[in-house]
Amino acid sequence: MSSRSGKNQTTLSSPTTTRMDKEIDTFLKKLSFGAIAIASLTLLSLFLHTPDTCIPTHAPPHPHLRFPKSTCDYPPTRPHLPLHKKNHRLWSSRAWNTTVHSFSLILLPLRHLGLLRNHSRALCVSAGAGHEVAALSLLGVEDVTGVELLDSPPLVSRADPHNLPFFDEAFDLAFTARFDEALFPARFAAEMERVVRPGGACYVLVGECGISEVMEVVRLFRNSKLVSSDKVTLSGMRMTSILMRTRQSTS
Template sequence: MDRHIQILLNRLSCASITIATFTIVLLLLHTPDTCVPRHTEPKPHQRFPTSSCDFSHRSLTSLDKKNQRLWSTKAWLKTVHSFTALFLDLQSLTHLTNHSKVLCISAGAGHEVMALHQIGVRDVTGVELLDSPPLVSRADPHNLPFFDDVFDLGFSAHLDQALFPTRFALEMERSVRVGGVSVLAVEECGDVEVREIAKLFRKSRFVSAKNVTLIGLKMTRLILRKYMLM
């Protein structure tokens, strides 16, 4: 009986090996459908690779085209328009002219930089932890790569989001020349909070504060003028 069982097991093993070998040969000889060259132009939603064997080269979208798409969106245009209104108000107060040298700190994708360009201010530098060329360069707002007293106006709408607000304020103040102004847009606040923010700027005098609407949010705009060297 044991001999018959052993013979049966040997036959099953041979059959399994034969089937496995035949299957492997078929897989090697068969070309996956996704690797067959397309003879017709695929539909837009089918232009992405469907497997690792779909290796055909695809043209990369240039930075200019990406920017043009971004800058033409309603959200982008609406945000730029909001910053434009704020800067036009600064112009009417004579804190900003077309010849001003402006620094935008924590400028994000560069909405405020574009807004300044659109109203005629050409010398604008935007910085952020991540660059967004051509509007914004990479720099740490807490350690700005600029000499002292370089800019006529420093602007930021993100002081209240800074990791180290005191360091952020001192770096902005350091980069602004004597007689220049630091302009901030922070979450809407009262007189007590305004005074606390003003204290961060040790070499500047408080000029004014005004509640404004920026990017659809209620905010408070502060202006401080630097009066002595760092």
């Protein structure tokens, strides 16, 4: 009797269990649909809502205690300055004029040696912002060209110092204050020599060093001979100047 009654209970409970499973499944589906709807509305609201911080209002009472909530909280960028105004601001600064004056003192001895005249064609390689270009112009040189990987008009044009876009023997003087920074020093030196006429000058500045290091640099300039090497100061930084003259053609 007991086994028969157990079978009857199992048989009777099956429809109830099935009905409960269906109700749970329906409830979960409704819950999922509701969650999806809420999430969709939330995302839509975020996309359509403009942050309050983007709307210019009165200044906050304690700006030093207010952290930015978005990029709109940051102050506006500086207005775009025309190139001539940027250059005027740069060229009138004390740092600029100090560096230009320092370059002038380093380049001035070339005049005494007859290697630099007003009509000389001078090239400044890896000229940065153009301090050396300005210095040569200040010394009276009328034809000065500056090149760098990034241009700084009007003093410096864009060009690769390892592949100069000039004809052979186009200049009387090639100068660089950044020979130490050359990625390929031998190629850098060869290009400087290539664009300088026979009897012209290659003038480089390197970090302060001894005669052995100087000769290592000179050997990279295979078509030039050493004229002089001196200790110089560029804007308070101790450096070594190396002056070379390209050899005259034997033909």
